[in-house]
Amino acid sequence: MRILTATASALALAAVSATAASARDQLQVAGSSTVLPYANIVAEVFGENFDFPTPVVQGGGSSAGLKNFCQGTGENTIDVANASRQIREKEIKACADAGVTEIIEVQFGYDGIVFASDINGPDFVFTPEDWYKALAEKVFVDGEAVANPNTSWSDVNPDMPDQKILALIPGTKHGTREVFEEKVIMEGCEASGDFDKFKEAAGGDEDAAEDACMAIRTDGLSVDIDGDYTETLAKLNNDTDAIGVFGLAFYEQNTDKLQVATMSGVTPSVETISSGEYPVSRPLYFYVKKQHIGIIPGLKEYAEFFVSDAMAGNGGPLANYGLVPDPELAKTQKAVADEVTMGSGS
Amino acid sequence: MSDSTHDLPPGSGLPIAPRGDRPLLTELDPRTKKRYAAERRFKALGLTAVCIGVLCLVVLVSSVLRQGLPAFTQTFIDVPVYLDPATLDPDGNRDPEQMKSVLTFGYQPLIAAGLERALDDRGLGEQVTADEVAGLISRGAAAQMRDYVLANPEKLGETIDFNFVANGRVDGYLKGRVTMESAALDSQISPEQLQLVDKLRDAGLIEKKFNWAFITGPDASGNRPEAAGMGVAIIGSAYMMLVVLVLALPIGVAASIYLEEFAPQNRFTDIIEVNISNLAAVPSIVFGILGLAIFINWAGLPQSAPIVGGLVLTLMTLPTIIISTRASLKSVPPSIRDGALGLGASKMQAVFHHVLPLAAPGILTGTIIGLAQALGETAPLMLIGMVAFVRDFPDAPPAGLFEPASALPVQVYNWTQRSDPAFVERASGAIIVLLIFLVLMNTVAIILRRRFERRW
Numbered sequence: 140m141r142i143l144t145a146t147a148s149a150l151a152l153a154a155v156s157a158t159a160a161s162a163r164d165q166l167q168v169a170g171s172s173t174v175l176p177y178a179n180i181v182a183e184v185f186g187e188n189f190d191f192p193t194p195v196v197q198g199g200g201s202s203a204g205l206k207n208f209c210q211g212t213g214e215n216t217i218d219v220a221n222a223s224r225q226i227r228e229k230e231i232k233a234c235a236d237a238g239v240t241e242i243i244e245v246q247f248g249y250d251g252i253v254f255a256s257d258i259n260g261p262d263f264v265f266t267p268e269d270w271y272k273a274l275a276e277k278v279f280v281d282g283e284a285v286a287n288p289n290t291s292w293s294d295v296n297p298d299m300p301d302q303k304i305l306a307l308i309p310g311t312k313h314g315t316r317e318v319f320e321e322k323v324i325m326e327g328c329e330a331s332g333d334f335d336k337f338k339e340a341a342g343g344d345e346d347a348a349e350d351a352c353m354a355i356r357t358d359g360l361s362v363d364i365d366g367d368y369t370e371t372l373a374k375l376n377n378d379t380d381a382i383g384v385f386g387l388a389f390y391e392q393n394t395d396k397l398q399v400a401t402m403s404g405v406t407p408s409v410e411t412i413s414s415g416e417y418p419v420s421r422p423l424y425f426y427v428k429k430q431h432i433g434i435i436p437g438l439k440e441y442a443e444f445f446v447s448d449a450m451a452g453n454g455g456p457l458a459n460y461g462l463v464p465d466p467e468l469a470k471t472q473k474a475v476a477d478e479v480t481m482g483s484g485s
Numbered sequence: 486m487s488d489s490t491h492d493l494p495p496g497s498g499l500p501i502a503p504r505g506d507r508p509l510l511t512e513l514d515p516r517t518k519k520r521y522a523a524e525r526r527f528k529a530l531g532l533t534a535v536c537i538g539v540l541c542l543v544v545l546v547s548s549v550l551r552q553g554l555p556a557f558t559q560t561f562i563d564v565p566v567y568l569d570p571a572t573l574d575p576d577g578n579r580d581p582e583q584m585k586s587v588l589t590f591g592y593q594p595l596i597a598a599g600l601e602r603a604l605d606d607r608g609l610g611e612q613v614t615a616d617e618v619a620g621l622i623s624r625g626a627a628a629q630m631r632d633y634v635l636a637n638p639e640k641l642g643e644t645i646d647f648n649f650v651a652n653g654r655v656d657g658y659l660k661g662r663v664t665m666e667s668a669a670l671d672s673q674i675s676p677e678q679l680q681l682v683d684k685l686r687d688a689g690l691i692e693k694k695f696n697w698a699f700i701t702g703p704d705a706s707g708n709r710p711e712a713a714g715m716g717v718a719i720i721g722s723a724y725m726m727l728v729v730l731v732l733a734l735p736i737g738v739a740a741s742i743y744l745e746e747f748a749p750q751n752r753f754t755d756i757i758e759v760n761i762s763n764l765a766a767v768p769s770i771v772f773g774i775l776g777l778a779i780f781i782n783w784a785g786l787p788q789s790a791p792i793v794g795g796l797v798l799t800l801m802t803l804p805t806i807i808i809s810t811r812a813s814l815k816s817v818p819p820s821i822r823d824g825a826l827g828l829g830a831s832k833m834q835a836v837f838h839h840v841l842p843l844a845a846p847g848i849l850t851g852t853i854i855g856l857a858q859a860l861g862e863t864a865p866l867m868l869i870g871m872v873a874f875v876r877d878f879p880d881a882p883p884a885g886l887f888e889p890a891s892a893l894p895v896q897v898y899n900w901t902q903r904s905d906p907a908f909v910e911r912a913s914g915a916i917i918v919l920l921i922f923l924v925l926m927n928t929v930a931i932i933l934r935r936r937f938e939r940r941w
Contacts, residue, residue, distance in 0.1 A: 163787065165877065165888075165889060167788065167789075169870075172902075175874075176706065176707040176903070176904070178874075179706035179707060179874045180706040180707065180708050182706070182874060182876070183705060183706045183708075183709075183876060184589060186876055186877065187589055187628040187631070188585075188588045188589055188628075188631075190585075192877045193875075193877045195789055195873045195874065195875050195889040196873060196874040197788075197789070197870055197872060197873040197874070198872065198902075214787075215781070215785055215787070215788070217788075258670065367902045368904065369901060369902055369903075369904070388904065389904045391672055391673075392673070392707075392904040392905045392906070393904065393906065394670055394671050394672045394673075395663075395667035395668070395670040395671040449588065449590050456624065456708055459708065460707060460708055
């Protein structure tokens with residue numbers, strides 16, 4: 140018992156002294172689970188090649204990451220926030236209120252969003268309009284807004300196979316959902332002419348019409364997946380009628396089980412997304428706390444290494460994993476090298 | 486149950502029944518038959534319940550074993566690599582500091598060239614491209630080679646035989662997870678590459694062996710599932726258990742001795758007792774929220790550190806230890822205390838010299854079971870940043886307690902989130918290791934109880 144007490148007090152003492160003495164020497168990164176695998180790859184190669192410790196990378200989602208990022212400066216806050224969407228005005232303000240005034244925004248590539256189904260099922264050729272008609276809560280039939288009557292893809296478009304509609308779409312906390320709503324459902328709503336009808340019905344209110352367009356049916360034919368893409372994949376394996384919506388990188392790792400549908404006639408691939416032909420993609424970002432450069436060792440080197448041609452360029456490890464390289468990477472590299480912060484005019 | 490005389494047939498309640506009315510002992514009357522039938526039904530139900538439980542366990546364990554055992558072996562490829570001084574040491578003065586300017590990207594082509602040459606020597610490499618040859622080897626190989634070259638700069642210019650980990654899909658092919666059919670559809674590997682693998686295996690260049698790196702190595706990114714290990718997670722879990730043991734055992738035992746032996750019985754101690762019992766039933770995620778608020782946001786302890794995880798798990802384990810310690814203190818008969826006190830010992834002497842040693846086996850058993858419970862806990866760790874990608878091993882304690890680490894159950898969770906199917910095998914493998922630890926700890930608890938327990 141005496142030894143135990145002695146150990147306990149020694150440990151407590153050590154704890155106090157270690158907290159006082161330790162300056163954090165490894166980078167802390169957190170944020171989007173879409174960016175997470177890329178950040179892992181960069182951290183791994185960074186740790187192997189430089190004398191800095193391997194950065195610690197956490198997931199948690201874009202919003203959680205940025206919230207943590209904006210908690211202030213100092214060793215107890217993270218240095219880099221990964222995001223699958225741009226930082227919002229509200230978040231910039233929260234950052235500024237907490238003293239995080241200098242943020243470097245880095246866009247390092249694109250993520251394609253694909254529509255994948257079981258490899259043994261029929262081929263699908265989609266347009267945004269098909270998705271809108273399949274998933275909207277209300278559609279116009281003979282000039283009346285009625286609850287979506289479509290239950291099979293052939294109801295939506297007679298050219299499509301007679302397979303029941305079962306869409307596995309990302310839940311509302313996913314950054315992917317936002318892009319899906321904007322670039323697929325909203326586009327489809329406009330293309331079908333329902334947007335104008337909703338606008339007319341709402342007395343010319345565009346916001347109300349947009350909300351009406353983007354309302355997703357809740358009768359069980361569209362399933363929100365709040366977990367990760369692995370959950371979508373498991374559900375796809377269980378129900379061969381289902382069609383899942385997820386990132387290109389995830390599909391690239393599972394091409395032996397899944398097939399992808401074309402969207403507006405374009406097959407998703409790294410090439411078609413970087414050329415802009417494939418319509419459903421989004422830029423990926425990470426945000427660097429400039430105030431930590433020079434205090435936390437390796438922060439700038441990490442950011443520069445992340446966007447270097449060897450990592451994020453064509454044929455690099457990130458592209459290999461499914462990232463669509465940014466054609467304007469050279470510009471990003473220069474901005475990181477010059478530590479250009481947001482709102483500094485360039 | 487019902488009154489026994491009531492169960493007997495009419496008339497048998499009399500002390501001496503007429504002979505003709507009395508049922509034969511060898512023949513059961515209807516009521517007895519009914520009671521025996523009820524007993525048989527109950528036994529059958531109980532047996533079914535046990536069978537269902539055992540069946541579930543068998544299914545669970547066998548599926549984990551089936552999926553996870555392959556993770557303990559790994560495919561390796563022998564590659565003779567020529568360490569080209571022109572590429573690896575452009576300055577030419579063999580100074581490791583200067584050679585560091587050549588990143589792993591510079592080493593990759595040399596490995597591919599080495600394997601290609603090895604194939605050409607055996608006349609195997611005609612129908613595949615250089616990229617396809619390079620794709621057989623793990624992407625982590627370049628780092629392994631760079632470390633070797635930086636440690637042995639004098640070897641430049643020689644050809645060294647390296648034993649590299651093969652790519653995850655090649656490994657999957659040898660384990661039956663990847664087939665020719667799936668490879669034809671797979672963007673990561675082609676059937677031609679797999680045919681090459683067959684030839685390499687016949688030539689003895691590829692072999693499967695026990696994978697120590699899976700147990701001792703650090704985690705790896707989604708680009709190289711074949712290199713992922715759980716070394717950092719095992720160390721992180723061990724550090725957390727150390728913190729829990731050092732904090733929870735003395736605090737828990739001291740609290741129980743006070744409550745059991747010294748505290749007056751009043752409303753205040755009653756409230757404490759009720760609270761301790763309630764605390765044992767609090768969901769573990771609540772402790773995680775508490776840990777985030779108190780230890781990280783208020784006390785300023787670092788994120789992802791085993792010390793924070795240990796503190797949170799200590800809070801979680803304390804009630805378990807207190808309850809089991811009090812039970813074992815209670816089970817020491819009062820005659821022991823009375824005897825000691827009667828011979829003039831102080832109350833403290835009576836407790837520490839007599840009661841505590843006799844209660845020790847029970848206390849240890851409770852502690853080990855509490856630790857085993859804490860070892861498998863995931864939810865509170867998610868909130869304090871232990872679900873992170875950590876590749877660097879923490880230092881030895883105490884400093885290492887403040888450095889980022891992972892934990893075993895969290896590593897399992899992490900791997901199930903990854904997109905590459907090779908991580909499924911790793912996750913199950915990690916579950917096996919976790920289960921082995923739990924079984925070991927519980928066995929120790931049982932042995933301690935068997936050996937030292939005294940019945941009064």
